[in-house]
Amino acid sequence: MTIAMQAETAAVDRSLVIRNLEKSYTADKPILKDINLKIGGRGITAVIGPSGAGKSTLIRCVNGLVAATSGEIIFQGENITRLRGRQLREMRRRIGMVHQEYSLVERLSVMENLLTGRLGYVPAWRAWLRRFPAEDIAHAYELLDAIGLTDFGNRRADQLSGGQRQRVGIARALMQQPDLLLADEPTSSLDPKTSVEIIELMDKLAAARGIPVIINIHNVELARRFASRIIGMAKGSIVFDGPPAALEDKNLAEIYGGQSWIE
Numbered sequence: 001m002t003i004a005m006q007a008e009t010a011a012v013d014r015s016l017v018i019r020n021l022e023k024s025y026t027a028d029k030p031i032l033k034d035i036n037l038k039i040g041g042r043g044i045t046a047v048i049g050p051s052g053a054g055k056s057t058l059i060r061c062v063n064g065l066v067a068a069t070s071g072e073i074i075f076q077g078e079n080i081t082r083l084r085g086r087q088l089r090e091m092r093r094r095i096g097m098v099h100q101e102y103s104l105v106e107r108l109s110v111m112e113n114l115l116t117g118r119l120g121y122v123p124a125w126r127a128w129l130r131r132f133p134a135e136d137i138a139h140a141y142e143l144l145d146a147i148g149l150t151d152f153g154n155r156r157a158d159q160l161s162g163g164q165r166q167r168v169g170i171a172r173a174l175m176q177q178p179d180l181l182l183a184d185e186p187t188s189s190l191d192p193k194t195s196v197e198i199i200e201l202m203d204k205l206a207a208a209r210g211i212p213v214i215i216n217i218h219n220v221e222l223a224r225r226f227a228s229r230i231i232g233m234a235k236g237s238i239v240f241d242g243p244p245a246a247l248e249d250k251n252l253a254e255i256y257g258g259q260s261w262i263e
Contacts, residue, residue, distance in 0.1 A: 014041030021071035046227035096173030106158040117175025163194040
């Protein structure tokens with residue numbers, strides 16, 4: 001990264017502020033209850049908790065895939081909960097997303113999947129004809145090298161292993177050149193060794209670009225190892241918020257509901 005790029009990165013405010021966020025799909029049954037968070041513009045923030053705690057809903061409210069019932073999500077001076085149409089699409093360009101089940105286009109090549117990360121920036125006719133700007137193609141090759149798949153550009157996505165697919169998913173999100181990276185259970189379908197490799201890769205690539213990461217994750221040990229901050233959720237509320245060193249068994253019992261799974 002050049003000195004000019006470093007200066008530009010340092011000048012961008014990538015912090016996220018969530019105020020009094022609520023989400024209900026059914027009246028009187030909130031999935032998120034009065035969520036208040038300020039997440040700084042660097043490092044990994046891990047959100048842990050049992051299934052149904054509201055972790056994925058929180059992530060999806062942040063990138064506008066799910067409309068909040070009430071509250072505010074402020075990113076780069078804009079309230080995401082109020083954005084619609086073109087304004088929301090433009091905001092999503094600034095927020096990269098790594099999905100649980102990869103969400104690649106299986107019949108397309110690895111390179112074509114990476115270039116879909118630029119769809120919000122190029123005219124539709126260019127995307128349809130696969131005529132992406134030369135700088136986008138060069139960036140895609142750089143990311144292929146960074147994720148260790150230099151020789152896989154022409155291979156179809158459905159010929160990759162799970163770990164390779166998730167690497168492509170990370171690179172595709174970074175192709176957006178986002179100011180925030182979200183990851184929704186990115187290791188849930190992977191074996192333990194590959195899971196470590198994926199979080200390590202995400203951490204390395206995001207840190208090099210000054211991009212903060214918010215990750216939903218079930219693996220508490222991975223959260224402790226890579227996150228600088230852990231947020232514990234239970235039944236739609238935040239019940240723990242602090243550094244990994246402060247996360248004790250009593251906190252895990254409150255988050256996951258009882259001591260039996262710890263013992």
